[in-house]
Amino acid sequence: MPGLDIGVIGPTGFGGSYLTVELLNRGHRVRGISRHPEKLGHHEAYTSHPIDLEKAPIEDISKAFSGLDVLVNEYGPHTAGEEALQYQPFLELTRKIILAAKDSKVGYFIMVGGCGSLNLPGTHFHTCSESRDWWLAYRRAIAKSHAHVAYMEERLGSMGTALREYRDAWAAVRQGTDTGATRRSIDEYEQKVLNNDKAKTFVTACRTSFMFFDGNTSFRWTYISPSALYRPGKRTGTYKTIFDEIPLKPVPAGADPKSLEDRLHGITAADLAIAITDEAEKQGRIGRHWSAYADLSDDTPTPSYVTLS
Structure with missing residues (x-):
């Protein structure tokens, strides 16, 4: 397929850097959108659009998104430590980003949320963050x-x-x-x-952000929540998906069927980047909330961020 014009919010961060590299390797043109997107490095198909999304007016953010076929929101303040894990600022910025994306007529909006918005199996109102x-x-x-x-x-x-x-x-x-x-x-x-209220506050904010999307038909969106054990690691090239629920492994023999111990799935940033890129290209989960998981048997530490040069 011909390359798409794809914007990545947070291209130098953990998930955003792996995603940007994956997109470029697939032949897409990527616009990095953050305060210092140039830190990722240089590539002929990569352009930097420096902007402080937290301080910029929606009109300026809309201009940053202009002409994009796809926009992926990889914004995550948690890299700044516990003090940045705040409920209202995260939701307010998410609101600004969505309004700007709609105003600039982005073709497809991909929100990367947290696993705290995923339901426990067999429930409709109880997410894992409440457990x-x-x-x-x-x-x-x-x-x-x-x-x-x-x-x-x-x-x-x-x-x-x-x-x-x-x-x-x-x-x-x-x-x-x-x-x-x-x-x-x-x-x-x-x-x-x-008892960590700061961490739970942020996870709850991520969960609440899904309400901006659920049932909303005013723009084309998909909402992906990484599975619980999301970390750097090997690029296996394969993954599985599930809608709405947190992916769990089968109950071990003799274990309490209600227990979550040793049952959480995960995915590396490299493999999640494949899942997001596939969705950007195929756009088969419009209006859906989903998760992806993959093989994590290789436990070798790898870089938290990647660069272009």
């Missing part, structure tokens, strides 16, 4: 992954360091070398996870 079991299963799962912990350390500083300590404590439990202090450190960490 105490999900929060614990998520933290325990990422702690088991060396690649994920390394990524969190690089990306979030002290939050990543705390996750490394939590990982080491659980390793001691599995090896039978834990002590009372080890168990206490695990309990303290998990209580902090359950």
Whole structure:
């Protein structure tokens, strides 16, 4: 197919950088839209449009989106640490972006949300972000992954360091070398996870952002939520999809069927970039909320960001 003009909001970030490289490798023309999109590097089919979306008026944002066949929103303030995880600013910026995309008549809007908007299996009103079991299963799962912990350390500083300590404590439990202090450190960490209002506030904002889209027929959109264990890693080239629900592995033999422990799927940024690029080209999930997941058996740490040069 002939190359498309595709805008990527956040082209130098985690998911955005992998996506931009994938799009360019597929022969598309990419417009990077952020404060410093030039930091990604140079490519003949890549153009930078510097703009501070948080401060710019909607009219200027609309001009930034002008002439695009597809716009992918990879905006994520979480790279700036916990202080940036705020409910109202995220939703206000999402609103501005949508209004500007509609005003500039973007052909297809792809929103990359969070897995907190995905429903638990068999439910219509209960998302995984409301589940105490999900929060614990998520933290325990990422702690088991060396690649994920390394990524969190690089990306979030002290939050990543705390996750490394939590990982080491659980390793001691599995090896039978834990002590009372080890168990206490695990309990303290998990209580902090359950009581972390800042993280939950942002996840809730991501979930609420879906309401801008659900049932909205005034523009062409799709909303993809990465599966829970979303991290850097190997590009396998294959993935599976599911609508509306968080993807889960089968219940292990003898386990509680209601438990989420060891059942969370994930996907690397490289494989999610394939899924998003496929959707940009085929546009087969218009007006749908979906997730993608893939093989995460390779646990080798890889860069959190990629560049063009």
